[in-house]
Amino acid sequence: MAARTGAGRRMSLARQLDVVLGPRSYPIWIGQGLLADSGRWRSVIRGRHVLVVSNETVAPLYLDAVLRGLDGLHSASLVLPDGEQHKSLARCAEVLDALAALKANRDACVIALGGGVIGDLAGFAAACWMRGVDFLQIPTTLLAQVDSSVGGKTGVNLPAGKNLVGAFHQPRGVVIDTDTLATLPPREYRSGLAEVVKYGAIGDAEFFAWLQRNAAALAAREPAALGEAIARSCLHKAGVVARDEREEGERALLNFGHTFGHALETFSGYGQLLHGEAVAIGMVLAAQLSQQLGRAPSRDTQALIALLQALDLPTALPAGSDAEELLRLMYLDKKNLSGHLRLILWRGIGAAEIVPGVADAAIRPVLRAA
Known part of the structure; x- marks a missing residue:
């Protein structure tokens, strides 16, 4: 019509x-x-x-x-x-x-x-x-x-x-x-779903639950589920941008998983790992680090991993990843201040937060275990 x-x-x-x-x-x-x-x-x-x-x-x-x-x-x-x-x-x-x-x-x-x-x-x-x-x-x-x-x-x-x-x-x-x-190839499509998951992970537990219920429909590209996921993601992004256009505060939360993910993309060579794949792995690493620091429950980390795997996204570092080199590359992230890491972690599903001054000694074990 x-x-x-x-x-x-x-x-x-x-x-x-x-x-x-x-x-x-x-x-x-x-x-x-x-x-x-x-x-x-x-x-x-x-x-x-x-x-x-x-x-x-x-x-x-x-x-x-x-x-x-x-x-x-x-x-x-x-x-x-x-x-x-x-x-x-x-x-x-x-x-x-x-x-x-x-x-x-x-x-x-x-x-x-x-x-x-x-x-x-x-x-x-x-x-x-x-x-x-x-x-x-x-x-x-x-x-x-x-x-x-x-x-x-x-x-x-x-x-x-x-x-x-x-x-x-x-x-x-x-x-x-x-x-x-x-016409989007399956791998490219799945890569995009990682960013959809991010919106639920960082600030909308109800949307995260909706994604859990509709994972199979999204994986199958069902139009109704896909249209709803796109609209809700854009609505979330539009609201954050309106409140913090130049990433001086809240907008940084949209980078959940991205400090790890960007380092992984650079380490792997641009194009070897799709952006959404790197973000999926990065979100898991951020959740695991939050759990290790006592900021978030393990059940939420497991729920995130399960949802990403249901959407056929990677949740662990590729073979051959170098923890020390990844950590070095993380220091090039634009969110860092005065030479100190400033990461986006979470308190659990729907509750992301900006955490400055995370020590290398806390990050290394997470990278090595992944």
């Missing part, structure tokens, strides 16, 4: 949430058929110049649909290689060169069509071009839909660590077309 809007475009049924940031507030649309619904998302494009940035996996599937929606504008596209290893300054320079070739002005818009790598990279390029132009997020992976596309964190990786170069730059809107998940 659909309604029609001007120029014969079809308006799909969609759920709309809003990230409330005063004059920089923006909508998140969630629904089926949204890529073809240009009557909705074109409304946030303010200028004539539009660059669509995608990758070699997503572009053959969805780029033409987006370009059709830009009919009448001065648009171009840039297709980059796929993979975390390409979230780099060199690829960012390619986006900036494409904007220069387009003769993009300060009212230009960059559209990020792809997963979290494309969203972060294109968003960072938009933040840099002429000191900041608009961008629109069209995430096509579950992980990007429930996490990285919302909140304005953009950036690229360095060999020394993940996301060390970046900027806060909010999008003009987020278009979550759930139909794109039909």
